[in-house]
Amino acid sequence: MNPLLQQKLFDAGPILYDLRNRPMPECRCMDRGIECPDDWFIPLMILTQILEFHNQQNPNDVIHASQVKTKLNHLRFHADRFPDDENDFLDYIIAVFEENIKHE
Numbered sequence: 111m112n113p114l115l116q117q118k119l120f121d122a123g124p125i126l127y128d129l130r131n132r133p134m135p136e137c138r139c140m141d142r143g144i145e146c147p148d149d150w151f152i153p154l155m156i157l158t159q160i161l162e163f164h165n166q167q168n169p170n171d172v173i174h175a176s177q178v179k180t181k182l183n184h185l186r187f188h189a190d191r192f193p194d195d196e197n198d199f200l201d202y203i204i205a206v207f208e209e210n211i212k213h214e
Contacts, residue, residue: 111144115151119144123158125165129174129190145179153211154178157187160203173200185211 120127130140146154165172177188185208 111146111151112148113143115148116144119151119154119158122155123162123165123175125172126158126162126175129176140176140178146185147180150180150185150211153185153207157203157207161200164200184208 120130127140130143144154161173161175174190175187176190177186179186187204187208189204
């Protein structure tokens with residue numbers, strides 16, 4: 111993705127995309143940035159805003175993006191952990207975006 115568009119996503123989700131600023135022992139996936147076509151920016155911005163809002167409202171239960179990429183023309187949004195049962199709506203939101211955002 112264009113570095114300017116990526117930066118807009120990073121600015122909109124400073125907690126969500128925090129792993130890109132941290133050293134990681136084995137996998138440094140966010141070091142490569144967001145590996146999606148530019149025309150995925152708007153849906154990714156919506157997902158970023160939803161997840162960042164959750165992070166701001168729930169500082170003890172944050173979710174971080176560990177990898178954002180496309181695979182077989184579908185979004186793959188990987189997080190550093192799975193939300194607990196009380197927050198399975200986050201799994202649902204991510205799954206809906208992964209299923210419905212397709213590059214034609």
